[in-house]
Amino acid sequence: xxxxxxxxxxxxxxxxxxxxxxxxxxxxxxxxxxxxxxxxxxxxxxxxxxxxxxxxxxxxxxxxxxxxxxxxxxxxxxxxxxxxxxxxxxxxxxxxxxxxxxxxxxxxxxxxxxxxxxxxxxxxxxxxxxxxxxxxxxxxxxxxxxxxxxxxxxxxxxxxxxxxxxxxxxxxxxxxxxxxxxxxxxxxxxxxxxxxxxxxxxxxxxxxxxxxxxxxxxxxxxxxxxxxxxxxxxxxxxxxxxxxxxxxxxxxxxxxxxxxxxxxxxxxxxxxxxxxxxxxxxxxxxxxxxxxxxxxxxxxxxxxxxxxxxxxxxxxxxxxxxxxxxxxxxxxxxxxxxxxxxxxxxxxxxxxxxxxxxxxxxxxxxxxxxxxxxxxxxxxxxxxxxxxxxxxxxxxxxxxxxxxxxxxxxxxxxxxxxxxxxxxxxxxxxxxxxxxxxxxxxxxxxxxxxxxxxxxxxxxxxxxxxxxxxxxxxxxxxxxxxxxxxxxxxxxxxxxxxxxxxxxxxx
Numbered sequence: 347x348x349x350x351x352x353x354x355x356x357x358x359x360x361x362x363x364x365x366x367x368x369x370x371x372x373x374x375x376x377x378x379x380x381x382x383x384x385x386x387x388x389x390x391x392x393x394x395x396x397x398x399x400x401x402x403x404x405x406x407x408x409x410x411x412x413x414x415x416x417x418x419x420x421x422x423x424x425x426x427x428x429x430x431x432x433x434x435x436x437x438x439x440x441x442x443x444x445x446x447x448x449x450x451x452x453x454x455x456x457x458x459x460x461x462x463x464x465x466x467x468x469x470x471x472x473x474x475x476x477x478x479x480x481x482x483x484x485x486x487x488x489x490x491x492x493x494x495x496x497x498x499x500x501x502x503x504x505x506x507x508x509x510x511x512x513x514x515x516x517x518x519x520x521x522x523x524x525x526x527x528x529x530x531x532x533x534x535x536x537x538x539x540x541x542x543x544x545x546x547x548x549x550x551x552x553x554x555x556x557x558x559x560x561x562x563x564x565x566x567x568x569x570x571x572x573x574x575x576x577x578x579x580x581x582x583x584x585x586x587x588x589x590x591x592x593x594x595x596x597x598x599x600x601x602x603x604x605x606x607x608x609x610x611x612x613x614x615x616x617x618x619x620x621x622x623x624x625x626x627x628x629x630x631x632x633x634x635x636x637x638x639x640x641x642x643x644x645x646x647x648x649x650x651x652x653x654x655x656x657x658x659x660x661x662x663x664x665x666x667x668x669x670x671x672x673x674x675x676x677x678x679x680x681x682x683x684x685x686x687x688x689x690x691x692x693x694x695x696x697x698x699x700x701x702x703x704x705x706x707x708x709x710x711x712x713x714x715x716x717x718x719x720x721x722x723x724x725x726x727x728x729x730x731x732x733x734x735x736x737x738x739x740x741x742x743x744x745x746x747x748x749x750x751x752x753x754x755x756x757x758x759x760x761x762x763x764x765x766x767x768x769x770x771x772x773x774x775x776x777x778x779x780x781x782x783x784x785x786x787x788x789x790x791x792x793x794x795x796x797x798x799x800x801x802x803x804x805x806x807x808x809x810x811x812x813x814x815x816x817x818x819x820x821x822x823x824x825x826x827x828x829x830x831x832x833x834x835x836x837x838x839x840x841x842x843x844x845x846x847x848x849x850x851x852x853x
Contacts, residue, residue: 347476347485376400379566383481383547387501388565395668395685399629402499405492419471431487432509434475437468438516455522469520472513473532482547484538487513495563495571496625496748497690507549507560508576510540511583518583518590530591537587540580541599549580550599553694557606558599568691571623574614575755577603578762585769604770610694611778613744617800618725619718619751619785620759626698626746628689631660632715633700633745634724635680636797641706643671643680650686652696658688689746698741700727705735712739713797717750718789726799744804756786764823773815774808777848779823780831784850787828801850810848814839 376391393399403409407428412421419433440456476485487510488503517533520526542548544564551559551570562576581603588597614621637643645667650658661667662674662682674680689698704710713724727745729737751759760782767775781802788801817838821831832851839845846852 347473347478379569381566382545382564384503384505386504386544386564388495388569389499389501390569390690391497391499392690393629393687395687401497402494405494405499407491407493419468428491429489430509431489431506432512434468434471435487435509435513435516438465438472438519439512440519441465455519457523461520461523465520465523468516469529472517473528476532476536478535482539483542484535484540484548485532486510486536486539486547486549496623496627498563498565498569500563500565505539505549505564506562506576507540507564507580508562508573510536510549511560511576511580514540514587515583518586521590533587534591534593537584537591537596540584541596550602553606553609555605555609556602557609558602559606559610560603568693569625571625572610572692572694573623574621575758575762577607578759578766581607582762582765582769600769604766604772606694608774611774612804612806613742615778615781615802615804616717616725616744616750617802617804618716618788618798620756620782621717621744621747622749622751622755623747624743625692625748626689626696626743627748628687629683629685631682631684631686631698631746633682633684634676634713634715635682635702636711636713637678637680637704638706638708638710639678641704641708641710643702643704643710645701645703646674646680646682647701647703648684648686649699649701650688650696651699652688652691652693658686660684660686692743696743698743698746700729700739700741701732702729702737703735704737709737712737714741714745716798717747719750719752721789721794723795724797726797728803753786753789756782760786760824767823773811774806776815776819776823777811780818780828781848781850783824783828784832788850801852802847803844807848810845814845814848 376389378387378389380387391400391402406423410423412423412428415422419437421428441459441462475487477488478485486505488505490502492502493500514533514536517529517536521529521533540549540560543550543552544561549560549564551561553559559572560577560580561570562573563571581600584596584600588594588600610624613624635643635646644663646662648660662669662671662680664671669682671680674682700712702710702712712727712729714727716723716725727739727741729739732738760779763775763782764779767779785801814835817835818831821834835846835849
């Protein structure tokens with residue numbers, strides 16, 4: 347185990363500082379953010395309205411050719427070592443991976459064979475590389491390289507809730523196989539660091555309602571991304587730690603994570619795919635307003651509610667707006683690329699709203715740019731009549747992503763959600779895992795269509811989820827063939843389109 351002071355010196359060097367551009371940044375190009383006792387440091391690249399968006403160039407981690415050293419589990423670039431905090435954790439996991447679960451319990455170590463030499467080496471390395479210090483609540487592990495994250499660069503050294511959870515699961519796998527007290531002791535210290543607030547050196551982002559988000563990329567309030575897979579993995583691992591240690595505080599932390607997840611889950615669900623994280627893209631927010639014959643649209647206005655930015659609106663009209671109707675016009679539609687500077691900051695509850703003023707008997711339709719890989723498509727967003735010839739909608743942040751997960755992440759989201767269901771038996775998690783499987787199946791089978799409807803209506807209904815779960819609970823949400831699950835619900839629901847839509851099926 348290394349002390350914090352040594353780890354800071356070992357991780358940070360002048361060659362790790364990012365080179366944003368050939369010219370020195372101006373005052374509005376970036377801001378330096380520091381939080382917590384470590385401290386965690388990131389550079390955030392910002393752009394005011396009217397300027398070309400400024401983003402950081404890829405860091406060394408993403409840009410350079412790296413060679414993996416299997417003996418030390420580090421990537422090498424010349425004489426440089428780039429150490430990922432989770433590398434040794436991967437080596438310490440069970441020797442076989444279930445395609446439908448990553449779950450381990452005190453009664454189920456997953457592997458029947460004794461621990462391998464490579465696993466033992468991984469557990470030893472985790473002990474050697476664990477960082478402790480008087481200003482840390484437990485132990486953690488650091489990435490020793492700078493890394494891009496949307497419009498930010500995380501500077502070394504930085505920990506991660508995903509790496510913390512993975513290393514914790516590796517240690518618990520070792521304890522499950524060997525029953526070595528020192529392995530459990532180190533795992534408990536890792537759990538303590540996972541559940542402590544970021545401002546105290548931990549990885550938990552406390553929300554205003556008592557919920558907690560476990561941050562894969564911890565940082566300053568308003569700039570944390572709320573990455574989904576890191577949070578799900580952290581909760582599942584905390585349930586495992588509580589199961590093996592018998593200590594209730596870890597289950598309590600997992601339940602606080604569930605409270606945050608339940609609040610934000612539908613922001614991750616696009617109705618056809620999932621979001622990787624929640625921090626919104628504040629420029630190039632692509633929308634299209636389709637205008638039927640005989641209808642005229644006079645104004646489209648987007649408003650960002652929250653975030654603390656001074657400029658939180660973007661409008662399209664004949665004149666005097668950010669974009670003119672003429673500039674946006676494309677045959678029978680308006681194509682809009684909105685810029686909302688206030689959306690650089692995100693906290694749960696912040697939301698994008700849209701208002702469309704029109705004249706005509708037929709209503710215009712709003713489509714948001716789709717995020718599925720290898721597709722060029724738009725997805726229709728429901729609008730509500732607001733009187734005075736206006737349509738309105740609260741878009742949340744689901745259609746404002748920087749990017750969306752590729753297929754492997756979609757599959758992983760479904761696996762982690764199914765594991766969370768296994769720990770909690772919460773019907774909504776079961777239904778969500780099945781729905782995300784259907785999104786993947788739809789992506790594999792559908793044809794390219796430029797304008798599409800969402801397969802799920804993006805509304806919460808615990809009662810309907812409970813009914814679906816009652817119909818399907820004898821089937822594993824992932825291991826059971828998808829056609830069997832879908833046919834079972836069709837039979838049980840009697841063709842109820844709303845219930846079928848909740849698992850991503852057409853009625």
